[in-house]
């Protein structure tokens with residue numbers, strides 16, 4: 534882990550290509566992940582982000598599969614189920630991220646994953662294309 538005050542870079546969990554729509558999701562369907570997160574917390578997370586993945590920004594209606602509640606810091610790394618540690622993630626981002634919190638970049642240096650509670654999305658990513666609806 535980086536030391537306090539050390540500048541660290543964040544990386545993309547995967548490319549920012551559009552997800553193919555396969556099926557629509559009803560608002561109240563719950564994620565199969567993070568089952569111990571209560572319904573009130575789930576709703577707060579979803580309402581906070583407007584049903585977009587907090588990592589790649591894909592809208593849930595365009596994702597093809599229901600988004601999931603993600604623990605930004607997984608339980609195995611000491612993360613809680615508190616609202617401040619929860620993010621709304623599409624299936625692809627959540628699966629790529631898994632329970633990891635960092636990876637190794639091409640030069641062999643540790644690189645922390647983007648944290649939607651600590652990081653500003655626009656400072657780390659850029660969307661290419663005709664519209665992002667941001």
Ligand SMILES: [Zn+2]
Nearest residue numbers: 586589623626
């Ligand atoms: Zn995503």
